[in-house]
Amino acid sequence: MTVVPTVTLKSGEKIPVIGLGTWLSKPGEVAQALKIALKNGYRHIDCAHAYMNQDEIGQVLEEVIAQGTVKREELFITSKIWNTFHSYEKTKEAVDIILQQLKLKYVDLLLIHWPMGFQEGGEIFPRTADGNHMHYSDADYLDTWKALEEAVQAGKVKTIGLSNFNSQQIQRVIDHSHIQPAMLQIESHPYFQQTKLINFCKEKGIEVTAYSPLGNMATPFRKEGQANLLEDPVILEIAKHHNKSPAQVIIHWSIQRGVIVIPKSTSEHRLKENFDVFDFELSKDEMAKMAGIDRNWRILDLTARDGDHPHFPFNIEF
Ligand SMILES: NC(=O)c1ccc[n+]([C@@H]2O[C@H](COP(=O)([O-])OP(=O)(O)OC[C@H]3O[C@@H](n4cnc5c(N)ncnc54)[C@H](OP(=O)(O)O)[C@@H]3O)[C@@H](O)[C@H]2O)c1
Known part of the structure; x- marks a missing residue:
């Protein structure tokens, strides 16, 4: 079986450089x-509380750990505190x-999934x-x-960190x-590389995980007619050269630039x-x-929805 490289976090924990995304996995x-x-x-x-599928994930984890197929200590499970649980008591x-x-x-x-707090105590999306x-x-x-x-x-x-900050x-x-953040999870892919923010994190000893690494074609936040990363001519050329798919090139590129990656799929093939x-x-060139x-x-881009929140993160360059 493939031995996946790991990165050691500030906390001392080791995180595999590739993980499974679960947003929009029904x-x-x-x-x-x-x-x-x-x-x-x-x-x-x-995982994340807001993906509303953690119960089902938990059932599988419980099953495989009980069967001994996978040991708990071999797993690296991430989750996220949702915006409606930001006060001290609610976070607990x-x-x-x-x-x-x-x-x-x-x-x-x-x-922390996002820096913005939403009204607590009710719906996950209090519209x-x-x-x-x-x-x-x-x-x-x-x-x-x-x-x-x-x-x-x-x-x-074991380890705490931030997302979308x-x-x-x-x-x-x-x-x-008292405990410094060890991880920042952000959108990052070849069309949105976020190099300045990633360099900032690396200088602080914070590792970075790229979400939507393939440019998520299925997200409701995409607008019709927007570019498909998997059809980019530069990526297609590199993929052809290595006899790999565009998705494989993008995932490897992320890992090669030192950014952990969490592509989502529910298809066995993918x-x-x-x-x-x-x-x-990938060569230097x-x-x-x-x-x-x-x-x-x-x-x-949540500017239209949340842009006037005092903690909205995307109003500055990085
Ligand atoms: N912190 C945050 O705010 C935040 C935000 C967004 C995402 N995330 C995390 O990051 C994970 C990944 O991001 P994402 O789900 O937005 O997008 P993504 O991984 O870039 O793209 C997922 C989409 O690509 C398809 N896909 C997967 N592998 C493929 C391949 N080899 N070739 C072609 N299409 C492929 C999937 O369809 P199939 O399932 O049909 O294969 C799915 O529609 C999420 O699942 C979630 O865990 C975090």
Whole structure:
């Protein structure tokens, strides 16, 4: 079986450089996808409370651990605190809900999903009457962070980190933390490489995970007619040269530039394809060509919905 390289985080934990994404993996499909993934060597699984499929993921984890097919310590399970659980008390509650759903005693990595807090105590998406915005909360993500630090001390979480935070917000957490963030998870793919933010993180000893690494063609946030990364001529040429698929080139490119990657699939064929990325290297020239196709194009752009939130992260350059 493929031996996947790992990266050692500030916490001392080792994270495999490729994991399985589970956003938009439907209940009823995600269990099957996870079983196939585990059978084919995936050990790092990216989950979130807001994906509303953690119960089903938890059932599979419980089953494989009980069967002894996979040992708990071989797995690297990530989850995320959702926006409606940002106050100190709610975050503590969310940690327990996540552990209960995933049927685990601890998670390996817990991230604050977004810096913006939404109205607590009700719907996961507390929409305004017109449906176009969310009701906000004034919870500060520093309170969320404090509760996460305590979850580490309580043994419920090994490593803590952030997702969708900008450099100023990351610095603010660093300046007010006892345990520093070890991970930033952000959208990153060849059309949105985020090199400045990634360099900022690396300077602080924070590792980076790329979400939507394939430019997620299925996300509801895409607009009709937008470019398909998997048909980019530069990527197609490199793929042809290495006898690999465009997705394999993109996944390998991310790993080669030091960014952990979590492609989502529920198809057996694509789950295998996305994992078969360790038998080739991109040349210096190919890496330069890949750097040249950046369009600074964010797909998951929530400006219209959440742009006026005081903690909205994407109003500054990086
Ligand atoms: N922190 C955050 O805010 C955040 C936001 C977004 C995503 N994420 C995480 O990152 C993960 C990955 O991102 P994503 O799901 O947005 O997008 P993605 O992994 O870039 O793309 C997923 C889409 O690509 C298809 N696909 C997968 N492998 C393929 C291949 N080899 N060739 C062609 N198409 C392929 C999948 O369809 P099939 O399933 O049919 O194969 C699916 O429609 C998520 O699942 C989630 O865990 C985190």
